Amino acid sequence: MDVRIIVETTFENGTKRSHRLDSISRPARQVGPENFGLMMKDSQSLLCGIQEAVLRDQIEEISEVSRICPDCNKVRAIHDYRPRVVDTLFGRFRIKAPRMRRCACNAKSKVVLGGPFSPLAHVFPDRSTPELQRLQAELGARHSFREAARIMETFLPCARQMNTTVRNRLGKIAQDISGIDRAERAVDEDATSPPLTVFLDGAHIRCRPEYQRRHLDVVVGKIESPNMSRRFGLVQQAPRSPAKQLRQALISQGWDGRRPVTVISDGEPALPNLVHRAVQGSVRHILDWWHISMRVQHVENAVKGLLQAENFPGISELFQRPAETLRWNLWHGKIQTAGTLIQCLMVDCSRLSKDDLAVRDATARVQARCRELYTYLANNMGNLTDYGWRHRNGFPISSSRAEGCVDDIGNTRMGKRRRMRWSPKGAHQVAVTRAAVLDGRLSVSFHKIAA
Template sequence: MGRWCSRSPARQALRARPKHPCHPPHHTTVRNRLGRVATGLEKSRRASGDPVEAAPKGGLTVFLDGAHIRCRPEYQQRHLDLVVGKIESRNMCRRFGLVANATASPGSRMREELSDFGWKQGRLLTVISDGELALPNLIRNAIGGDGQVKHILDWWHISMRIRHVEAAVQGLVQIPGFTGIPVLFQRPAKSLRWWLWHGRARIAETYLKGLMHDSTRLAEEPLAVRTAAARVQARCETLYTYLANNMESLVDYGRRYRNGLPISSSRAEGSVDDIANARMGKRRRMRWSPKGAHRVAVTRAAVLDGRLTVANRKRAA
């Protein structure tokens, strides 16, 4: 029953579950059973001191992303922050999901997830996420001083901001009233991606400053040119601020890609679709309490990983 309720609302789970000769339970009973399943999963994780069957070799990589889900009005907040992601090693992976408001110590809950996967004190943890500081800080708080955390800024988010700069520059040089030299704008914009891909963030920042300076020199041009130049400057400032705030998380993405190492948090974004959007997405028009959303996320991750199987059938009943 816990598996069915993790996929669809309680009333739909009653209609979709296999028919049983006994009287069908009420949807509130189904929801309560889901809560017991999630609580049982967390208690078994805390009580389990046995090592995993095949301990993961090498460092672990944690892919993190966040999702906003609608909150019930009595909690006096519009959205709940749901943290989802995936822990991967060379030959193993594990999904997880948690709501920070539903637990007194999100770091301890995250530490339990890492320890249950096989993480040991002193092992390197590589965290890949976007520019949201709360995501890597969650891992840092989880391990405290017992290990090293290396945060890598997701390449996809960098690439999209570079594309915005390229599109703004292209729109500027194509305006009929533009009297500047197109190559002075096009060449720096096309070079940004190459420099950042090879880990030369300081050089990319120099090109961004040059683009912003050249855009301010078009203040005497016609209105259409000034508007396009202001758009270029705004896009450059957005990228510049994004890079400056995450300078320590920029790496040589080309080298990591050639070595077969991940450079994107796409695995975490896939977990957002599987855990959050599939059950708690905006299209479902449902509102959630922190505890209810947390229980659904925990059970949903266990179902997707195959951890809620025959061995846990008593707990899932």
Template sequence: MKWRVMAEVTGEDGAVTRHVISEGERTEVGQAATLGLSLAEGKATLSGLQRVLVTAQADTHCRRRRQCSHCGALRPLKDHRTRTLVSLFGTVEVRAPRFGPCHCGVACRRSLTPVAEMMPDRCTPEYERVLAEMGSALPYRRARALLADLLPLDTAPDVETIRRRTLQVGARLERAALVPPDEGSPAPAQAITLAIDAGHVKSVRTYQMRSFEVMIARAAKDEGQEVVFGSMPAEADRQVKQLHHVLRRLGATASTPVTILSDGAEGPRSLAGAASCGPVRHVLDWFHLSMRVQHVAQAVKGWTAAEPAAAERTVPLADAVSRVRWRLWHGQTERALGLIGDTLTDLDALLDTADDRQVRKVATLLRALEIYVVGQANLIIDYAAARGRGDPISTATTESTVQRLLHRRMGANQQMRWSPRGAHRMLKVRTAVMNGTFAADHAAAEPYAGRPFRPAA
């Protein structure tokens, strides 16, 4: 059995041209391995079809641009060159004629290269977008190998090409994020919950710190729609304004109440408060508060394991820690602080009759819990009642977002070190991919590409 794939192109003048794209032969048709096209044949077919279409479109555009828009005469031909276009379906080399200025001298007074207008970056926007998306999801070498296996590229892009284009797209997304959203695009939200937390990325050795902080926020409105925001404060361009636009696109107005969940640190709280549009209510995240209590409970359990004979002293202590957790869960801050103070007094009395190391460890953690609760007392709410109402009380979803955005691609387990600028631009791409808006955001950021060729006159 023989087969042939042909393309028929009809020009503007009605002329029809036919091109043979690919052809093949099957001698054995009763085997699964010979059913349909193989990967190599599919690549060759797509590459041939892309070559025919790009060549036909380039010729049509050149004929249109050669005619002067003022007098209708044809511009004189200056010379012929070639230009290469890299796409997802292969590399195409087309003829690129240059035309001199028209003799009327009105419409254009410089040489004109129509093919350069079509291919300012010598690649298609889709090729750049896919490279950036793959480079943000996988290490650059793995992304290169995957693209080479699946796409009909003549030569797989270099690792440096994938890295450079990914970070260039991230820089464009950063500039596009400063553009205010269209008025009236989303419906006004009844309420918005903004959970914000910080993650850490290991820095390059030339940076002044071992790691740097990255802000991760997850905003959700009453209908359940969620948007993720990520930024590195030292590299962000007007970070507050960017987060403000994210809330605006989610439906925030001047009257929309915003509940901000955080671990109580001043940085995330101030960023979220400054970016909010309406009235703000700060709530201490139950996850971080509960983990502080859990550290004390673990220390008491470790004391019991180290000294089985001290069980008669640790059992009341463990019961006191459990009651502290219960009081904090129900928002009884004063009662919890009173119980912590009584427990610390009992621990001080045990210093002369028990192992100083174990007692001091529990006392240190309990005193740190007391300081934390005192500092965040105005942010602690009745978590039990809030959970009964269905209100958010934890940034656990934001913790998972930190894991997905940072640790899976940029974490220490990847054995990678990042510069603050590179990490910030990579985070912009990963955030857009996670929100499912990368294609639209990439198209909206095209005006900030800084292409090397000016628009044609």
């Protein structure tokens, strides 16, 4: 059999036109699994044909409609036709876009100001459709630019994709995303501002050699309010003001610029400082419980090891008791007591006789672990809290939600295993776009533009 596809256009003025597209031939005697139904290649040429028919008719109609002067209803003359290339998801087409002469009906001195204008100029400012740009950015944020180009070529009848084009489009989209955030600020002015929690973490990615450094720090995290959450990623070295970017992210999440913001992160001071600069006000920084808990676990294990030593010379109760209550005290925010317990442990360890080699090693380990925990707590003294109370009342106590973002935004696309090197700007753009893709913000923002 032969299948013929005909596209019929009905213009607004009632005229009709039909386009005959390729026909598909399926001889009954030669049918096999390879030519059963529609093939990928058929679908690509079909889509390309439909796109071309729709596009050309659309351009013709827009040109016809825009020839009529809105002021005097006269038909304006066509000055010339300019060749243009339009890139779409379903092919790249060379079209002829007409340019009109301006009408003199409005000019006082009957002198027309300005040269001919193109009615299609605002339709494709970048010579490509927004949908194509969005897909390029989305795939570029998920895969390497080369891979993204390959995927598009596999499934779509689009023109040959270059990895550099994918990269540049992603950069443009990343810029647009920041622009949209700025526009959203005015909308939420009256909304009552919910309490916000920022979960922060950092990822290291390889830097390109010309920037004189081995690694770039990607700051990733999540901003959460009771009913919304939003991921973000940025490279501190890249944007002119990372704090400003973060401030915009906070505002678009409903922050009013005054309410205190809670930050949960590990002990790294650079990350909360960034939020501090972004908020320009009070920031409640809370140390992540998991990082404390891990260090407490180290102390507990070391004490267990010491007690199990064969010729343990001391009173086991003296060691066991502090190790057991340490976690409870820290969990309930009794930091002074916890500090005293750690010091007691260290003093008791130093009093043990060190004749036996195994005991000496185990004692040294306990002391080292205690010192580690003590220093960590001392460095973050102001950021400890009553974790038990927070947990019971449904407040977050751990930055684990940001750690998911480290993988999602940083490592999956830019991690060390990918063997890629990044410039600060490039990494920043990918981080911004990837966060938007993961949140589903990319498609939403584009619907907004279209509306």
